[in-house]
Amino acid sequence: MSQPAGTAGRLPPLSASEILDEVLEPSPFVKLRRRIFRNYSFLIGTVIILAILGVALAAPLLAPHDPYEQDLSARLHNPFWHEKKFDEEHLLGTDKVGRDYLSRLIYGSQVSLLIGFTSMLISGFIGTALGVSAGYFGGRVDMVVNFIINTRLAMPVFLVAMSAVVVFGASLTVVILVLGLFLWDRFAVVMRSITMQARDLDYVNAARALGCSTPYIIVREIFPNVLSSLTVIATVEMANAILLEAALSFLGFGVQAPTPSWGLMLNEAREYMFFSPWLLALPGACLFVLVLAINLFGDGLRDVTRDQGR
Amino acid sequence: MLAYTLKRSLVALMILIVVSALTFSLSHLATDPALTIAGENANQEDIEAIRKMYGFDRPVHVQYISWATRALAGDFGVSYHYREPVSDMIAGRIGTTMTLGCSAILFALIISIPLGTVAAIRPNSFIDRVALFFAVIGQALPTFWFALMMIIVLGVWWRWLPISGNTSWQHFVMPTIALGYYATPALMRLTRAGMIEVLASDYIRTARAKGLRPWKVLFKHALRNAIIPVVSLAAVWFGFMLGGSIVIETIFNLKGIGWLSYDALLRSDLPVVQAIVLIFASFYVVLTLVADLLNAYLDPRISVR
Numbered sequence: 119m120s121q122p123a124g125t126a127g128r129l130p131p132l133s134a135s136e137i138l139d140e141v142l143e144p145s146p147f148v149k150l151r152r153r154i155f156r157n158y159s160f161l162i163g164t165v166i167i168l169a170i171l172g173v174a175l176a177a178p179l180l181a182p183h184d185p186y187e188q189d190l191s192a193r194l195h196n197p198f199w200h201e202k203k204f205d206e207e208h209l210l211g212t213d214k215v216g217r218d219y220l221s222r223l224i225y226g227s228q229v230s231l232l233i234g235f236t237s238m239l240i241s242g243f244i245g246t247a248l249g250v251s252a253g254y255f256g257g258r259v260d261m262v263v264n265f266i267i268n269t270r271l272a273m274p275v276f277l278v279a280m281s282a283v284v285v286f287g288a289s290l291t292v293v294i295l296v297l298g299l300f301l302w303d304r305f306a307v308v309m310r311s312i313t314m315q316a317r318d319l320d321y322v323n324a325a326r327a328l329g330c331s332t333p334y335i336i337v338r339e340i341f342p343n344v345l346s347s348l349t350v351i352a353t354v355e356m357a358n359a360i361l362l363e364a365a366l367s368f369l370g371f372g373v374q375a376p377t378p379s380w381g382l383m384l385n386e387a388r389e390y391m392f393f394s395p396w397l398l399a400l401p402g403a404c405l406f407v408l409v410l411a412i413n414l415f416g417d418g419l420r421d422v423t424r425d426q427g428r
Numbered sequence: 429m430l431a432y433t434l435k436r437s438l439v440a441l442m443i444l445i446v447v448s449a450l451t452f453s454l455s456h457l458a459t460d461p462a463l464t465i466a467g468e469n470a471n472q473e474d475i476e477a478i479r480k481m482y483g484f485d486r487p488v489h490v491q492y493i494s495w496a497t498r499a500l501a502g503d504f505g506v507s508y509h510y511r512e513p514v515s516d517m518i519a520g521r522i523g524t525t526m527t528l529g530c531s532a533i534l535f536a537l538i539i540s541i542p543l544g545t546v547a548a549i550r551p552n553s554f555i556d557r558v559a560l561f562f563a564v565i566g567q568a569l570p571t572f573w574f575a576l577m578m579i580i581v582l583g584v585w586w587r588w589l590p591i592s593g594n595t596s597w598q599h600f601v602m603p604t605i606a607l608g609y610y611a612t613p614a615l616m617r618l619t620r621a622g623m624i625e626v627l628a629s630d631y632i633r634t635a636r637a638k639g640l641r642p643w644k645v646l647f648k649h650a651l652r653n654a655i656i657p658v659v660s661l662a663a664v665w666f667g668f669m670l671g672g673s674i675v676i677e678t679i680f681n682l683k684g685i686g687w688l689s690y691d692a693l694l695r696s697d698l699p700v701v702q703a704i705v706l707i708f709a710s711f712y713v714v715l716t717l718v719a720d721l722l723n724a725y726l727d728p729r730i731s732v733r
Contacts, residue, residue, distance in 0.1 A: 269446050272709045273451075274671040276671045276672070277674060277701070278451065281454065364570055365572055369678060391584070398573075405570050406568055409567075410564070
């Protein structure tokens with residue numbers, strides 16, 4: 119409309135790369151790469167996750183001190199932004215028994231990532247198995263799986279997780295198992311509905327007509343369809359597991375002392391809320407950044423894979 | 429509709445039976461309650477006597493049935509630690525938790541519905557992006573850490589609000605925000621998506637073409653329809669919030685049933701824990717049942733399936 123009369127109807131000039139696209143259809147890989155580099159939340163999320171993963175893997179090299187080593191003569195030293203009671207040995211200060219806070223925060227990333235990842239694997243396996251079989255077989259199987267999902271949703275996760283920890287004793291393994299056995303509901307719900315749609319696709323019917331076995335159809339024909347949604351839910355559930363572990367450890371029903379878990383560090387710092395609030399601020403900020411990065415990565419991944427064909 | 433109602437209610441009842449059986453067997457198979465009651469210095473004879481007195485020597489399913497029939501009448505047994513009837517302990521505290529839960533869900537709705545509506549009027553606008561930004565931040569903020577930071581800033585530094593107890597309405601302000609904000613991202617996104625869909629529909633175009641005032645179109649015609657799924661999601665979230673109240677009540681020393689369950693777990697006081705699990709589960713089941721029936725009533729296609 120704003121174009122001068124003489125140019126009406128003519129196309130705006132194309133840039134070099136656009137002309138190239140006109141002549142040569144870009145390969146799917148190029149298209150994917152472009153979508154990735156235009157998606158800031160995906161990029162930011164990926165960079166932060168890789169950074170935290172790097173810190174967790176290189177913890178022995180990065181940590182200035184042993185995270186378990188107590189030094190009662192150096193209790194509650196302040197971090198670097200305080201003028202007084204700060205010594206250069208401990209950049210982020212020390213906790214109530216004189217352990218180097220920076221080292222504990224660094225090792226804490228291992229605990230969060232380990233618990234988040236392994237319990238996500240367990241819950242992902244359970245949820246996908248239930249959801250795919252409900253969606254593929256339908257009928258009775260679907261009814262039973264639906265009932266199991268609804269029963270699971272009716273259980274107050276946090277309270278039941280706490281009771282399970284009381285009954286089986288608190289340890290890293292118990293926390294991972296409890297979270298893994300409880301957080302599969304979203305996997306099951308989404309996998310079920312996607313499988314239902316995929317079940318009636320032409321090439322799935324074709325495979326059935328060719329006489330392929332049911333496991334073969336599920337693994338080779340159905341599974342590629344659910345894979346991208348599966349990864350997105352996996353990120354959500356990993357973030358969820360990390361937050362729940364922190365909350366459990368914060369209340370004393372999770373990982374036990376002296377393990378450097380961010381949730382447990384918050385628990386130990388509670389009594390120093392008034393005079394050393396940074397003891398509370400730092401582990402929580404780490405948790406926040408990690409969960410934010412995982413969520414950004416998941417949101418970005420959903421956008422990147424959304425219109426990708428299969 | 430009647431058949432659908434009956435079917436859904438039956439499923440809801442079965443869910444409650446399974447949940448209660450699971451929690452009961454978990455606590456009775458994996459631990460010996462007689463040991464908990466007897467305490468550390470008890471000898472073998474005392475433990476045997478307690479086992480007989482409480483009926484722990486019977487098979488688990490017999491114990492479950494006798495527990496469940498009494499629970500139906502509102503009798504959840506006696507607390508191992510306080511030696512008080514569990515139902516009395518819960519009755520005295522459930523009001524606090526309900527107040528907290530209701531105010532938290534109201535807080536979440538008051539924030540998320542206007543924000544979602546404004547975001548939907550102009551998708552991808554500045555306001556929409558700001559709302560999305562806060563949703564992303566809110567979803568990543570650990571509830572209990574947010575509560576602790578609020579205590580430090582609002583309670584300790586600025587001294588605006590009391591930090592523990594439940595004697596006045598001010599005591600509920602921080603817990604309400606801490607529990608409520610976590611539900612806002614989900615509710616806001618649903619309001620936004622619903623409003624965008626409704627605003628694109630034919631009857632809104634008709635209302636606009638008739639020359640109705642924009643605000644009237646927005647609130648009287650559009651929001652009314654877009655809000656139905658939001659309300660049913662809010663009902664589900666209310667159920668989740670009761671679970672979340674454990675952490676919040678513990679942090680703010682708000683003595684509702686969330687705090688009670690924490691206290692009971694510290695003392696392995698299983699009758700109390702079982703009763704609270706059952707109450708939370710019933711709330712969730714009843715709320716989702718009501719939401720489902722409401723949806724089926726508003727959209728008759730659902731009940732025909």
